Amino acid sequence: MSDITKQSLSQLVENIKSKKLSSSEVTKAFVERSEKSKELNAYITEDYTNALNKAKTFDEKPNLDLKLPGIPMAVKDLFCTKDLRTTAGSKILNNFVPTYESTVTQNIWNEGAILTGKLNCDEFAMGSSNETSFFGNVQNPIDKNLVPGGSSGGSSSAVAAQLTPITIGTDTGGSIRQPASFTGTVGLKPTYGSCSRYGIVAFASSLDQAGPMAQNVKDCALLQEVISTYDEKDSTSIDFKRNEYSKELTKDIKGKKIGIPKEYRVDGMPKEIESLWKKGIEYAKDCGAEIIDISLPHTNYALPTYYIVAPAEASSNLARYDGVKYGFRAEGENLIDMYEKTRSEGFGTEVQRRIMIGTYVLSSGYYDAYYLKAQKVRKLIKNDFDDAFKKVDAILTPSTPSSAFKIGEKTNDPVSMYLNDIFTVPVNLAGLPGISIPAGHDAKGYPLGLQIIGNAFDEQNILNIAYAMEEKINFKNNITDWWIK
Amino acid sequence: MSIDLKTIKHISKLSRISVDEKKAEKLAGDLNSIFEFIEKLNELKTDNVEPLTSVAKTTLKLRSDKVKSKNLREQVIKNSPKENEDYFVVPKVIE
Numbered sequence: 266m267s268d269i270t271k272q273s274l275s276q277l278v279e280n281i282k283s284k285k286l287s288s289s290e291v292t293k294a295f296v297e298r299s300e301k302s303k304e305l306n307a308y309i310t311e312d313y314t315n316a317l318n319k320a321k322t323f324d325e326k327p328n329l330d331l332k333l334p335g336i337p338m339a340v341k342d343l344f345c346t347k348d349l350r351t352t353a354g355s356k357i358l359n360n361f362v363p364t365y366e367s368t369v370t371q372n373i374w375n376e377g378a379i380l381t382g383k384l385n386c387d388e389f390a391m392g393s394s395n396e397t398s399f400f401g402n403v404q405n406p407i408d409k410n411l412v413p414g415g416s417s418g419g420s421s422s423a424v425a426a427q428l429t430p431i432t433i434g435t436d437t438g439g440s441i442r443q444p445a446s447f448t449g450t451v452g453l454k455p456t457y458g459s460c461s462r463y464g465i466v467a468f469a470s471s472l473d474q475a476g477p478m479a480q481n482v483k484d485c486a487l488l489q490e491v492i493s494t495y496d497e498k499d500s501t502s503i504d505f506k507r508n509e510y511s512k513e514l515t516k517d518i519k520g521k522k523i524g525i526p527k528e529y530r531v532d533g534m535p536k537e538i539e540s541l542w543k544k545g546i547e548y549a550k551d552c553g554a555e556i557i558d559i560s561l562p563h564t565n566y567a568l569p570t571y572y573i574v575a576p577a578e579a580s581s582n583l584a585r586y587d588g589v590k591y592g593f594r595a596e597g598e599n600l601i602d603m604y605e606k607t608r609s610e611g612f613g614t615e616v617q618r619r620i621m622i623g624t625y626v627l628s629s630g631y632y633d634a635y636y637l638k639a640q641k642v643r644k645l646i647k648n649d650f651d652d653a654f655k656k657v658d659a660i661l662t663p664s665t666p667s668s669a670f671k672i673g674e675k676t677n678d679p680v681s682m683y684l685n686d687i688f689t690v691p692v693n694l695a696g697l698p699g700i701s702i703p704a705g706h707d708a709k710g711y712p713l714g715l716q717i718i719g720n721a722f723d724e725q726n727i728l729n730i731a732y733a734m735e736e737k738i739n740f741k742n743n744i745t746d747w748w749i750k
Numbered sequence: 751m752s753i754d755l756k757t758i759k760h761i762s763k764l765s766r767i768s769v770d771e772k773k774a775e776k777l778a779g780d781l782n783s784i785f786e787f788i789e790k791l792n793e794l795k796t797d798n799v800e801p802l803t804s805v806a807k808t809t810l811k812l813r814s815d816k817v818k819s820k821n822l823r824e825q826v827i828k829n830s831p832k833e834n835e836d837y838f839v840v841p842k843v844i845e
Contacts, residue, residue: 364825458806471805497813503806569788580765587766589838594831600841605768617767618780621758624765625781638791640801645794647802679780680787696805721806 269294270427274336274484277430281327281334288327288335292320292379295337299381299428304748305404307423309342310350310383319379331377332491339429341420342383343390344370344475345464349380353466354388354398354416357586357593357611367464368496369433369475376491381429385419388613389583390440390468392416393685394675397615402672405448406744407711411669414444420478421448425742431479431488435465437472438571439665439689442701445478446664446714449703449742451485451731452478454689456721457696458503461496469578470501472571472693482702482732487511489724508725516733519553523717523730524657528564529688531666537707538663545661545704545715545734552733557657561649566642567691568683573626573639574694579616580623586611618679647695654720659730662688664701664714688716698724702731703740710743753781 269291272280280286296313316337323335345351345363352358366374374380387397395403395418403418405411406426413422417434421444424432434441436454445452453476460475467473477488490511495504525546530539546556588594588607595610597603612620626635653660666687675682692699697718704715715734719727758778762769769777823836832839 361829362825364822364829365819458808497811500810501804501806503808504811563794566791566794569790572784572788573791584766588831589840590826591829592831597841600843601766602768603841604766608766609768612767617765618777618784620765620767621761621777622781622784625753625757625761628761628764635788637801638796640803641796641799642791642794644799644802645796647805678783680783683784683787694805 270298272430273480274430274487277336278334281336282329288320288323288379289317291335292316292337292381295429296381301749302426302428305406305422305426306401307384307403307419307426307428308339308382309352309354309385309400309419312349312380312382316379316381323377323379328377332487333373333376333378336378336430337381338373338378339382339384339423339432340370340380341386341417341432341434343386343435343466344433345466346370346380346383349383351383351466352400353390354386354400355612355616356399359399359593361591363464365464368461368494368498369465369492372492372494384423384432387416387418388616389466389579390416390435390437391579391615391619393439393443393682394670395419396672396676397613399613404748405669406748407448407669409747410672411711412447412672414447414669416440417444417478421445421450421452424448424450424478424480425744431477431484433475433488433492434478435473435475436693437468437575438693439686441476441478442664442689442699442714442716443685445701446703446712447669449712449740450478450480451482451700451702452476453485453489453700453724453728454692454698455489455493455724456698458501459493459698459724461494461499461502463496463498467582469575470582471578472575482728482735483511483514485700486514486728489728505722510725510728513725514732515729516552516736518730518733521554521659521730522557522657523549523554524557524559524653524660526559526561526564526653526660526662528561529662531687534666538666538713541705541713541715542663548734548737549661549730551737554730559653559657559660561653561691563642563645563649564691567646567694568687570639570642570646570694571686571690572622572683573635574643576619576623577627577636578623580620580627583616583620643694646691650695650697659727660718662716662718664688664716668707668709668711668713692718697721698727700727700731702735702738703742704738705740712742753778753785
């Protein structure tokens, strides 16, 4: 069956449950397609032989009551996988083999899924184009030499190119939603505290969240249902009543109030994005939603706030990479020299830049002026959303200020790269859930996404809105398999 | 505000990342453009704003202090770039 990889996760689950397909057939199909797709560079580590063996074992005594029975899945290389190398896209973790499994991936395997490999990402998830990875650029299956977005660029590329039926990414400032938008796929960043951070290589702990990246909203809801659990191993995991997101999914969103924040109409926004947003508003109205103009007055301050808070937390989190207990080590004349050389040679340019920014804003004499100031502004940004959600059920915005750009186009200007996350960063700062769904194409034929932001713990609501709008939008991704010779 | 080479050297020391002259100059340029962008926050008056400490209104849960994982010494040591039986090895620190 050559069309196995074209099936959605939900179709594959149904076909395995009804015994029309075996896990081995499905796993083999995705492994073969992945092997033919090396040019995309979506994988950092392949685990195909183990995957095929696990599929065989599954088929011998299949448990068809599971939610992901025998489904092959590759995951972002930021999730620790027991006994399989986990690099975070960095030279400094090039040879690191975790002795434990992240909670999110464990939840996935507990429901019957099978790991096929680890997907490329920006180094320590710091980037918006996957160009900071030690393991090289990732190609966007939409077009040659186009970035797949970042930091979950290997994940977005692999889902769009159908190398894996579904995957997980992490999102600190937009790293799930922006790559989803760039590749015509669906990406959900859950509420902070919804998915456990245990076993995820830490970047900025008050912002990091794991979430599903899928071909459609229904698949996305199913994976969210699997990965979102309370976990005592993460002290910021929140014990709230989680929905059965896929079962409770409905297209009935009549009367839902959807806010349109005027501050997201930023200077220099391409006309295509503006018209996409207008179309999105029409789609939402067609679904029966009520559109309400709202204001999020501190939107413009979100990115500068983020570029203090995230590097500050990163500089602290990344202090552990010292060449002593694990990872890369450069030899030095003495202990301090060894630390300094290890970190200088082991981290890439962007990571070093962010550690330096973080160290500076936390250093003696600057803490109040930068870090404390940023935490105060962060409060104002959160207050904006709290006020907005008194009037509306969800907020609709574009996902990104542009479509995907060419590899190398923005690497020399860090600030222009940071501007990619202008619509996604406020959501992380306020700890809210946000989903990006593909909603149209630009003149070049590249996909564009719309973002639906929900109140905390209201994933079901934004999934429902996305599900209803998805049907009206009827988006078709144009993948030509140009990389397969 | 401008970040000079002396400041870069200071931050690099605090960060335990060695930088040579060329890298320091590049970093100074990058950091200055980033901080120029960050300075926008000074437009806002925040004297009476409480800093945000957590996005979620929850209190930390308590759990019993019990060892749950197995002894993984061997596997853990295996990840070390230099090992000597049960120890991590670093350059000599005592003369």
